[in-house]
Amino acid sequence: MLLSLAVLLAACSNGNQTKNESKTNTEVKQPKKQMKTILFFGDSLTAGYGLEDPETAFPARIAEKIDSLGLQYTVVNAGLSGETTAGGRSRIDWLLKQKMDVFVLELGANDGLRGLNVEETAKNLQFIVDQVKAKYPDCKILLTGMMVPPSMGAKYSDAFKAVFIDLAAKNNLKFVPFLLENVGGITRLNQADGIHPTAEGHAILAENVWSILKGML
Known part of the structure; x- marks a missing residue:
C-alpha cells in the first residue's frame, strides 16, 4: 500500500513537472515580432551618389541608429540618382508592391535645379502621397523639404520652397523643412x-531626418 502510494505521488509529481515545463516552454517560445519597413524614396541624395561606401548615405546611417535601439524596422533605400518628381510619379506604383509602414519622401531637388514648373512638382508629389495613402492607409509619411540656390531667382526660390511647406500642411505630414x-x-x-x-555631410542629413523620424517609430 505504501509502495503504491509512493508510486502514485511520484507520478503526480512528474505530471505536474511536465505541465510546468510545458508551460514554461510555451512562455519562452513567443513568436518574434514582425519587422516593419521604412522606405526611403528619393533621388541621388537618398541613393548616396558619389560616396565610396553606400553605407555612409543617410538612410544607412539611420538604419544603424534603429538597429542600435533594437527597433523592429527594416530600412529600404529606393533612391535613384537623377530622379525628378515626374520620374518618381511613374515609379511609385511598382514600389508599392512592397508593404511599407513608414514612407520617407525625398524628391524635388532635380526639379528645382532644372527650373521645372513648381505647379507640376507639387502635383507630382501630391500624386505620390495619394498613392501611398490609398494603398497603405496606416503608413506614416515623412516629407523632406528642399530649396534651390539663390541663382535661380528669388521668385522661383520662394515658390519652390513653398511647394513642400504647403504639401506637408495640406496632408498633415511629418516634415523636415530643409534636408x-x-x-x-x-x-x-x-x-x-x-x-x-x-x-560627413550625410551624417548631418541623417541627424536632420532622425530628429523627426524617431518620434514616428
Missing part, C-alpha cells in the same frame, strides 16, 4: 560638384 540644413553651401561637407554631400 540639407547645415550642409548645403558648405564646401567641406560637399563633394567637388558642390551639390552632393560627402560622408
